[in-house]
Amino acid sequence: MAALMKAVHVSKNMNNIMKLFTNLSLTPNVITSSKHVFLHRTPALHCAFIHITPDNRDLMEFFDEPKNWGRNEVKVGRSWRKDELRLKSNSDLHKLWYVLLKERNMLMTMEEVCKDENKIFPNPERLDKVKDSMNNLESVVRERNRAYHMLETGETGERPGKLVYNCLGLKFYHRMHQYIIPKYMNRKWHKWHKFGFGGFATRRFLRLYREKIWNQKRRARNRDKNRVAVLMSKFPNVDIEAVKQHFPNVDLETIKTLKRARGHHVPE
Amino acid sequence: MKLLKPKNKQLANVVQFHCSMEMTKFDIKNYMEKIYNIDIIEVRTRIAMGRTKKDQLQGSIIKEDDRKIAYVVLPKDQSFVFPDLFKDAKGEFDEEIMNESKSKDLQEYVKENKAPGLPGWFRI
Amino acid sequence: MRLTSTLLRHVGEWSKKYSNLPDSYIQRAMAQVYWRTPRKPNYLPRTIEKKNFRFSIFRPWTNQFHRDNRPGKKHKFIHVEPIKDWSFFRGDRVEILEGKDKGKQGLVKEIYQERNWIIVEGLNTKLRCIMKDKNYPGTFIQEEQPLLVTSQVQLVDPSDMQGTQIEWRYKEDGEKVRISLRTGRIIPVPVASEETVDYKSQKLYREQPKDTIKADAEKVTFMPSLKTFEMDIMDEMGIKEDRIQKSSYWY
Numbered sequence: 120m121a122a123l124m125k126a127v128h129v130s131k132n133m134n135n136i137m138k139l140f141t142n143l144s145l146t147p148n149v150i151t152s153s154k155h156v157f158l159h160r161t162p163a164l165h166c167a168f169i170h171i172t173p174d175n176r177d178l179m180e181f182f183d184e185p186k187n188w189g190r191n192e193v194k195v196g197r198s199w200r201k202d203e204l205r206l207k208s209n210s211d212l213h214k215l216w217y218v219l220l221k222e223r224n225m226l227m228t229m230e231e232v233c234k235d236e237n238k239i240f241p242n243p244e245r246l247d248k249v250k251d252s253m254n255n256l257e258s259v260v261r262e263r264n265r266a267y268h269m270l271e272t273g274e275t276g277e278r279p280g281k282l283v284y285n286c287l288g289l290k291f292y293h294r295m296h297q298y299i300i301p302k303y304m305n306r307k308w309h310k311w312h313k314f315g316f317g318g319f320a321t322r323r324f325l326r327l328y329r330e331k332i333w334n335q336k337r338r339a340r341n342r343d344k345n346r347v348a349v350l351m352s353k354f355p356n357v358d359i360e361a362v363k364q365h366f367p368n369v370d371l372e373t374i375k376t377l378k379r380a381r382g383h384h385v386p387e
Numbered sequence: 388m389k390l391l392k393p394k395n396k397q398l399a400n401v402v403q404f405h406c407s408m409e410m411t412k413f414d415i416k417n418y419m420e421k422i423y424n425i426d427i428i429e430v431r432t433r434i435a436m437g438r439t440k441k442d443q444l445q446g447s448i449i450k451e452d453d454r455k456i457a458y459v460v461l462p463k464d465q466s467f468v469f470p471d472l473f474k475d476a477k478g479e480f481d482e483e484i485m486n487e488s489k490s491k492d493l494q495e496y497v498k499e500n501k502a503p504g505l506p507g508w509f510r511i
Numbered sequence: 512m513r514l515t516s517t518l519l520r521h522v523g524e525w526s527k528k529y530s531n532l533p534d535s536y537i538q539r540a541m542a543q544v545y546w547r548t549p550r551k552p553n554y555l556p557r558t559i560e561k562k563n564f565r566f567s568i569f570r571p572w573t574n575q576f577h578r579d580n581r582p583g584k585k586h587k588f589i590h591v592e593p594i595k596d597w598s599f600f601r602g603d604r605v606e607i608l609e610g611k612d613k614g615k616q617g618l619v620k621e622i623y624q625e626r627n628w629i630i631v632e633g634l635n636t637k638l639r640c641i642m643k644d645k646n647y648p649g650t651f652i653q654e655e656q657p658l659l660v661t662s663q664v665q666l667v668d669p670s671d672m673q674g675t676q677i678e679w680r681y682k683e684d685g686e687k688v689r690i691s692l693r694t695g696r697i698i699p700v701p702v703a704s705e706e707t708v709d710y711k712s713q714k715l716y717r718e719q720p721k722d723t724i725k726a727d728a729e730k731v732t733f734m735p736s737l738k739t740f741e742m743d744i745m746d747e748m749g750i751k752e753d754r755i756q757k758s759s760y761w762y
């Protein structure tokens with residue numbers, strides 16, 4: 120409820136900026152297979168180069184509206200935000216998902232066509248906006264499901280996983296799978312999933328690997344130090360606070376004493 | 388899922404799609420029927436191997452990703468022709484308009500100055 | 512992932528503000544990945560890509576930027592003076608302290624935070640010849656050159672229209688404002704700093720045909736109920752599931 124209140128509050132503060140994609144009700148019966156309920160988009164085809172029967176018009180949903188063909192710019196608003204999606208019911212989200220999915224397919228088709236024809240694809244950021252909206256939508260749905268499962272069972276209900284070491288001794292997140300037989304009976308699983316490490320070779324590899332990482336860090340540290348020294352010599356009036364903010368691990372006091380940090384100007 | 392322009396000549400009732408590798412024929416059939424409301428007779432798929440080419444910069448051999456291509460067969464009485472999207476497309480700037488404005492600018496510049504009380508060669 | 516996020520750190524917030532593009536697009540348009548390991552268990556996730564970019568007056572998503580940073584092109588490292596708070600915004604009136612337009616005042620037109628640059632409208636210009644060919648002698652245009660914010664420009668105090676040093680301070684209600692050090696007056700952030708390529712200010716945005724109407728987007732249709740998303744959708748569509756799931760093991 121708190122989340123809902125927050126969402127309502129946010130919507131009040133919301134500026135009247137644009138939302139991507141018209142009409143939540145564009146595809147009211149996406150999932151039903153009945154043909155007649157579906158709202159056909161009837162593009163105003165201005166020429167007779169498409170020989171399609173009326174039933175077949177749905178394939179034209181893979182293309183943009185004819186008025187946008189060959190245009191250099193197709194303006195759209197921003198993507199859906201999580202706070203806006205939290206206001207919507209499950210069925211609305213379900214419909215919106217398919218609207219977004221169709222839009223994404225359309226954009227990918229148009230991008231491919233433009234690439235083939237050596238033309239500029241107008242506003243390629245639309246793809247990112249759709250993707251962002253879909254990610255937000257999915258996370259909102261998962262949020263709701265997690266709340267239900269936490270309330271009913273005390274668990275998140277998400278796919279479990281854990282951090283494990285692989286044979287090389289490197290840590291990774293193992294996402295678990297669902298099986299009908301217990302682990303000890305599953306010989307094939309044990310064949311493919313080898314966790315944990317040991318032995319001389321692995322330990323030597325890890326030692327060298329750690330050395331490599333340590334060297335990378337050391338180089339980064341030295342690089343930062345040198346950069347600060349150059350900054351001090353190049354810009355004698357540099358804001359020390361800003362340098363501290365940008366290079367938090369560099370000791371400025373020691374760098375100030377360096378000769379190369381002094382620069383070719385008369386000290387005041 | 389992308390609709391592809393057929394490279395070779397194709398029957399009028401066959402449409403090509405590029406779909407994700409994980410999709411099966413049944414998935415594609417359901418996808419088209421449920422989401423796009425399209426009648427489908429048959430779906431055939433193939434996995435097109437990505438081209439192998441030499442990288443211009445480093446000279447290394449690079450292979451593009453494989454992709455799954457689906458041939459969706461519509462009922463006999465239906466047909467689909469890939470539309471010509473760039474039939475009346477205009478370039479960013481029109482060459483003719485550009486030349487016209489250029490010559491106009493030049494004539495404007497070369498023209499004598501008609502401002503009263505000033506010599507003809509005077510420019511602001 | 513780490514690499515791409517460091518990539519984006521370079522593109523300043525105020526440089527990309529006017530374009531109103533999503534971050535993921537800027538990142539995608541800018542990145543030059545030469546080799547990415549396939550997503551297979553026998554590969555560690557590694558990418559070989561361009562890490563050092565040369566920023567100039569060309570925006571990271573343009574072709575000119577890509578031409579400046581074409582593969583194999585190396586450039587000298589450019590030291591940029593760190594700044595704590597960016598204080599020059601679009602539409603600000605500034606005074607120029609150096610160059611041929613020294614002492615003149617103008618409005619900030621463009622911001623390049625990666626290089627500490629701004630472009631002042633109509634000032635600090637250079638002549639450039641364009642469209643020159645055999646039949647046409649070319650047109651000369653005045654092109655504004657970037658100015659360093661650290662030393663070459665100064666904000667103008669609106670109370671006396673004189674250049675001044677500024678400082679960021681907090682008002683009593685917690686708002687952060689720019690204060691003129693000479694007169695102690697507040698220099699307000701101009702409205703034009705909100706402007707993007709899509710709208711002058713957020714309130715004046717004109718809805719495009721593909722946009723959702725504002726009322727539709729704000730309408731609250733959510734009704735809390737003790738159901739998961741899937742259960743709700745199944746109820747609505749009348750899908751009944753009588754099968755009982757077998758016990759299973761997660762590992």
